[in-house]
Amino acid sequence: MREKLDRRKKYTRKVLKESLIALLADGKPLSGITVKAICERADINRSTFYMHFSDPYDLLNHIESEIIEDLIAYLNTYRFTVEEESQKMTQKLLEYIAENQFLFQTLLVKNKDPAFEKRLMEIARRFMMSAVPHMNKVNSRYLSTFVVSGAIHVIKDWLANEMDLPPEKMAALINHFANYPRLH
The missing domain is CATH 1.10.357.10 (Tetracycline Repressor, domain 2)
Structure with missing residues (x-):
């Protein structure tokens, strides 16, 4: 069970990172990127984001x-x-x-x-x-x-x-x- 959670946690962090990088690559400044935008791109809900990071800067x-x-x-x-x-x-x-x-x-x-x-x-x-x-x-x-x-x-x-x-x-x-x- 623990291994499954670790894989899920790694996957979640990976898609959140990829989403932020993609938004930055699209030319959006970090100050203009919201948690909502990151989550929409990653197809992850906001509460999941906050389990891993405090904000886009983090x-x-x-x-x-x-x-x-x-x-x-x-x-x-x-x-x-x-x-x-x-x-x-x-x-x-x-x-x-x-x-x-x-x-x-x-x-x-x-x-x-x-x-x-x-x-x-x-x-x-x-x-x-x-x-x-x-x-x-x-x-x-x-x-x-x-x-x-x-x-x-x-x-x-x-x-x-x-x-x-x-x-x-x-x-x-x-x-x-x-x-x-x-x-x-």
């Missing part, structure tokens, strides 16, 4: 937290030498984004969620700072902020342009831009 926060946890776990499965770390880690990040294209296009490009963007930046900074062990902490923090901010905006542009280059080429470009800021 639901979006839950979605973003799951993405962040999944992304960290995904990136932690890869280990590279210091020399190859930056480009390979960027490529793995871009591959993950490509696998979840609709979700990232919705949250970063269409919805332009600054909180989600900031969370992504923190993950990228953490991985980047571990790849630059020879630099002092303050310089490393500022360098990573500079590089990651630019990289996030390049990734958003890449998403907005339907990922017109494969992840490995984008990773090489981002790495090149980060290491050689003058255009050649």
Whole structure:
């Protein structure tokens, strides 16, 4: 009996998440999305929604937290030498984004969620700072902020342009831009 409830709970959360993302993808701002609209799209009643989430903001926060946890776990499965770390880690990040294209296009490009963007930046900074062990902490923090901010905006542009280059080429470009800021 417990397994059946867990499956039902997982299904309910899944359709609620999909419904919110679909509404955001349709161009509705989060502030304009009601619990009623989410429930109608998910074909679930409002009391069921409130058993899982307090409001659309809580639901979006839950979605973003799951993405962040999944992304960290995904990136932690890869280990590279210091020399190859930056480009390979960027490529793995871009591959993950490509696998979840609709979700990232919705949250970063269409919805332009600054909180989600900031969370992504923190993950990228953490991985980047571990790849630059020879630099002092303050310089490393500022360098990573500079590089990651630019990289996030390049990734958003890449998403907005339907990922017109494969992840490995984008990773090489981002790495090149980060290491050689003058255009050649």
